[in-house]
Amino acid sequence: MRALCYHGKKDIRCDNVPDPKIEDGRDAIIKVSSCAICGSDLHLFDGFMPGMMKGDIVGHEFMGEVVEVGRDNKKLKVGDRVVVPFTICCGECDQCRRGNFSVCERSNRNKDVADKLFGHTTAGLFGYTHLTGGYAGGQAEYVRVPFADVAPVKVPNGLTDEQVLFLGDIFPTGWQAAVQCDIQPTDTVAIWGAGPVGQFAIRSALLLGAKQVVCIDHVPERLAMARAGGAITIDFDNESVLERLAELTQGKGPEKCIDAVGMEAHATRSIDSMYDRAKQALMLETDRAHVLREMIYVCRPAGVLSIPGVYGGLLDKIPFGALMNKGLTVRTGQTHVNRWAEDLLHRIEEGQIDPSFVITHTVGLEQGPEMYTTFRDKQDGCIKVVLKP
Template sequence: MKALTWHGKNDIRCESVPDPKIEHGRDAIIKVTACAICGSDLHLFDGIMPSMQAGDVLGHETMGEVVEVGRDNKKLKVGDRVVVPFTISCGECFFCQRGYYSGCERSNPNASMAAQLWGHSPAGLFGYSHLLGGFAGGQAEYLRVPYADVGPLQVPNGLSDEQVLFLSDIYPTGYMAAEFCNLKGGETVAIWGCGPVGQFAIKSALLLGAERVIAIDTVPERLELARASGAITLDFMTEDIYERIQELTKGRGADACIDAVGTEPSTASGLDAVVDRIKVATFMGTDRPHVLRQAIHCCRNFGTVSIVGVYGGLLDNLPLGSAINRGLTFRMAQTPVQHYLPLLLSRIEKGEIDPSFVITHRASLEQGPDLYQTFRAKQDGCIKVVMKP
């Protein structure tokens, strides 16, 4: 089959790889009908995620049609149309039973490797390094889905692939980011990053009762899309974000701040951002937390900082004194996608949201390597790429 594979920094290829096979009784094989490039895939593209190996198949936003089912899988049947969560979860362990699917204790075969870095291992993920299981991803013609009686969601034929594909990751992630803010109605929420996850966080915060959303980015197309969703937009390259949020909130600060950027802001203003870049370039640091520092300072006393941007290692110079002395609450997670699927599918069916609004580019797998470059460079108005094998 054809698949997008990793061969090093800035080296993504479309090439032939072996077809996946059933390996365990609860597996399923799906024929991929739609997949996407995620912002977190760019961390792999940029070579900053450890334990990638040449030839690894990428991708964790995937849906398709079931073509084979393991003998122990009683949930799915051949012909079912499903969207696949990026988190691989057994459904039976301590965390899965409590709805914390992204903390699954059983799905990462390389859990000891992850524990050396993080203390404990999260769930295995599709197409996202051997640290997180070494599972082949879904930017391919076919995908093996472990624990397929727990993860995949059967979707109605009345909804298009483009309406449901993002249930695999970015819609639940953006929704979770807003849910973490514990909105009661009438709040001001500031969101750093107007990429796809940030766009879903904007929509979700307004759906959950925020009175105002302040969206922060510098890419014109992203800011325009944020405004179309009802956000006030700030360009961090031309405005002092702290001062503007102080002005907009009459000196109080935002009720909640969402970091939808994470470790690798492509551009950032301020001396601390320059220092972050130098430390990473000279192997004196692993992450660049400029956005998180700013979110902490911009949050009101006893407000909430919601973190859904990906961080991988150790963060320098976080203003923890500010957070402690002002009573901030931090909420963060890899999204337990399965927990959110029924609710968010219902919102799509009711017409409350059409997730396809973020798509700017549609392509084949063969065009994927070039579109990784386009997406990374934010060229051609690229916000979200969907590929159809």
């Protein structure tokens, strides 16, 4: 089969690789009908996430048709159309029973390595670093899905791939980011980043009743999409984020702040952004923390910081004194997709939201390698890429 494979920093190739096979009775094999490139895939592409090996199949946003089912899988049958969450969960461990699917205690095949790095294991993830299990990803013609009697979400008739594909990651991620804010009707929610997750966080915050949502970015196409979704926008290239947020909140600051950027944050003319880049170049820190610092500074006391943006390692110069003395609450984590998927599927069916709004490019799988660069560099108005194997 064809699959997009990692061959090193900035080197993704469309290779011919062996077809996946059933390895456990709970497995299923999915013939992929649609998959997508995610912002967190760019962390692999840019070399910021350790634990990748040459030939690893990448991608964790995918859906398709069940073509083979393990003998112990009673949930799925051949012909079912499913969206597969990016988090692999067993459904049986203590964390899964609590609904904390992204920290499943059993699905990470490299649990010992994750334990050493993070203190405790995370769940296994499709198409990501070997720190999360080294599972083959979904930017391929076929995928083996472990524990396939737990996570896959069956798609009802009448919905297109484009409407439901993002239930596997970015829609629940934006939704969880907003839910973690405990949004009240009087709240201003400030969201850093107008990429795909930021776009869903905007719409989720408004669905959850925020008074106003403010989105900070500098890419014109992304800012226009944010405004179309109901956000007030701040272009950090041309105006002061601090001054504009103060103006919009009568000097009080936003009650809730969402970091939809993560480890590759930057800001034009920002001293601490330049500091982070220098520290990264010298291998003295792994991630850029500009957005986190700015959120801590501007958030109203007793507010909430919600962090769906991915971080992989070590940060420097975090103003923890401000965080503590302002009484801020921090909520973060990979997304517990199955906690939210059914509710969000119903919202799509009811017409509350059509997630296909975020798609700007649809191409064949073989064009995937070049689209990584297009997406990373925000060329051609690119916000979200869907691949068709």
